[in-house]
Amino acid sequence: MGKISTANRVKLFCGIITSGDDVTNKALNRLKEKFGEIDFKSEIIDFTQFSNYYNPEMGAVLRRFWVSFDKLIYADEISDIKIWTNSAEDSFADGEKRKINIDPGYITPATVILATTKDFSHRIYLSKGIYGEVTTIYKKDGFMKLPWSYQDYMSQTAADFLLKARAKLLKQLKDIK
Template identity: 30%
Template sequence: MKASQFSENAQLIAFVLQRGAEWNPEVIDALERTWGKILHKGKLFAFDKTPYYAPEMGEGLYRGVVSFVKVIPPETIAEEKERSNALEFSMASADNPDMRTVNIDIGYMDLDKVVLPSYKRGPFKLYAGKGVWLDMLLTYAKGVFHPTAWAFEDFKRNPYQHDLQLIREKFKKSRQ
C-alpha cells in the first residue's frame, strides 16, 4: 500500500488568547478570512494562572477554542502555523508592532488527540520540518480529553473540555 492511502484529514482548530471576556469581532473576522468559516466558537475562559503574556498583551486575558469547517492533512500543520504567526503580526499594536493583541495557537484534532505546532523545541515535542515542533497536549480516551504531563496549566485544568468534545463529535460525524 502507498503511504497516501493511510493519510486522513484532521480538524483544524485554534486556541485564541485575547483581551476581554467576549469574542472580539475583529479577531473572529480575521480568523475566518484566513481559514474560512468557523464551525464552533467555544466559551472564553480567564487566562489568569500565569502572567506570561501580560507584559506583551496586557491584563484581562481570555482564551477559547474555535474550529473551522476546514480540515487539513496533519502533515500540513507547519504551513498553518506560518499563517497564524503572520496573522498575529498583522494584528499587532500599531504603536508597537512587537506587541501582539492576539495569540493564535493553531493546531489540529483527530479522533485521538490535540496537537499544537510550535517554533520552540522541547523534550516531548517532535520535529515536523520548517522549524516547527509538534506538541501533543491532550489525548482522548473513554469520552474525555486528558492533558499530557507537560501540558500548559490551562490545558491541565482544561476548561475547554466541553467545547473540545463538541468539536470532536462534529468532526467524527463529518467523517461518516
C-alpha cells in the same frame, strides 16, 4: 512493512488569547476568510487564572477561547497554518507587543496536537521551523492530562469545546467514507 499513505484529515482549531474585543473581531474575520466557517466557539474564560506568561507583552486582562472550523484540513498543512497565524498576530501587534495570540492545532479521534515554534523534549519537528506537540489524548470518554499539558487545556471549558469538536470530526470522517 507498513504502507505509506497520505496525511489524515483532521479538525483545525485555534486557541486564542486576547486583550480586547476590537482585535478579536478583526482576527476572527481574518481566520474565517482564510479557513472558512467557524463551527464551534468555546466560552470565554479568564486566561490569567492559569498563567501570567503573556502579561508583560499583552497586558494584565487576558481572555482565552477556542474556535474550530467546519472544513477539515490534512494534518501536514499545520506548519503552513502556524506560519500564517504568526504573521496574522504580527499584523495586529502594536510595535513589539502582541494584542492577540493565535495558536493553531488540530484534533484527531485520539489526540489534540498544537503547532509551536518552540522545541522541547516532548515535541517533534514538523517542517519550516514548526514543531508539533501532543497536548492531550482522548481515552474512553474524555481527554487525559499529560505531564506537559497546559492548564487551560485541562479546564472544563476546553474539555467541553474539544469534545464537541471531536464529535463533529468523527461524524465528518464517517460522512467522507
